[in-house]
Amino acid sequence: MPYLVQVILLTLAAGLAMPAGALIARFEHIQSDWLEQELRHSVVAFGAGTLLSAVALVLVPEAIQELSMSSSALYFLMGGFAFMLLDILLQKINTPASQLAAMLTDFVPESIALGAAFxxxxxxxxxxxxxxxxxxxxxxxxxxxxxxxSKHLSSKMIILMFGLMALLGPLSGVAGYLWLAQSPLTIAALMMFAAGGILYSIFQDIAPQVPLQKHWAPPMGALLGFLIGVLGSMALSH
Known part of the structure; x- marks a missing residue:
């Protein structure tokens, strides 16, 4: 199968996981309150684990092969600060879509990186x-x-919206495949930017240990701690 077709199919499948998750949430009604809470926390923990594995196993290792230590630090911190500013903005306008924004802001650059990787x-x-x-x-x-x-949108409308957003995956993946494949530094920068943003989101919005409302410094501390490990690993490898 041609690589371009694989990119389209894989990014579309990955994007369709968004409305699939919404469908599970729509029909998630369990008689036992304790079991329902357990399921919700398990889903959140699973998401945090996969996000962290994407950062640790793919995004950072691939990016640091192309970037210098200073560039790695710069793009990583830029991603974290960008997500922090988005978080602050969403807090100020009091929107119920912070998880939606976080989902899109890591899905798009990852899809671009996926296309280029192929x-x-x-x-x-x-x-x-x-x-x-x-x-x-x-x-x-x-x-x-x-x-x-918020009750502003019906269940069907939200699921339809997520389904349409899944199309951003193939669009981003094809763009990465056709136009950015010859720019490994650009792809590496995108990966590092996404890694910083994802790590910020894990500790600010997902990890149950740091759910502080209107406080953004703790997740940035976690981001800096991870960055020290990345730079130390790069220094030792050189």
């Missing part, structure tokens, strides 16, 4: 596709529950 034959392309799908499922679940709280 173009230059990276062995991590299939792994990245799997991780994107696995993280989109719980993110779709959480985003649906968050948006339904």
């Amino acid at each position: 173009a230059y034959g990276s062995s991590s392309a299939l792994l990245l596709a799997l991780l994107i799908a696995l993280q989109n499922l719980p993110e779709g679940f959480n985003a649906y529950r968050e948006m339904r709280v």
Whole structure:
């Protein structure tokens, strides 16, 4: 099967995990309150685990092969600060779509990176596709529950919206495959930017240990701690 077709199919499948997660959330009604709460926390924890694995196993290792230590630090911090500013903005306008915004802001750059990875034959392309799908499922679940709280949108409308957003995957993947494959530094920068943003989101919006309202410093501390490990690993490898 041609690589371009694989990119389209894999990114579409990964994107369709978003409405699939919303469908699970729509029909998630369990008689036992304790079991229902347990399921919700398990889905959140699963999402955090897959996001972290995408950062640790694919995005950062692939990016640091192309970037210098200073560039890695710069793009990683830019991603974290960008997601932090988005978080602050969403807080100020009091929107119920922070999970939706987080889902899209990591799905698009990851899809671009996936397309480029196929173009230059990276062995991590299939792994990245799997991780994107696995993280989109719980993110779709959480985003649906968050948006339904406001009652402004019906269940069908939210699921349809998520289905349409899944098309951003193939568009981004094809763009990465056709136009960015010859720019490995650009792809590496996107990967590092996405890694910083994802790690910020894990500790600010997902990890149950740091759910502080209107406080954004703790997740940035976690991001810096991870960055020290990345830079130390790069220093030792050189």
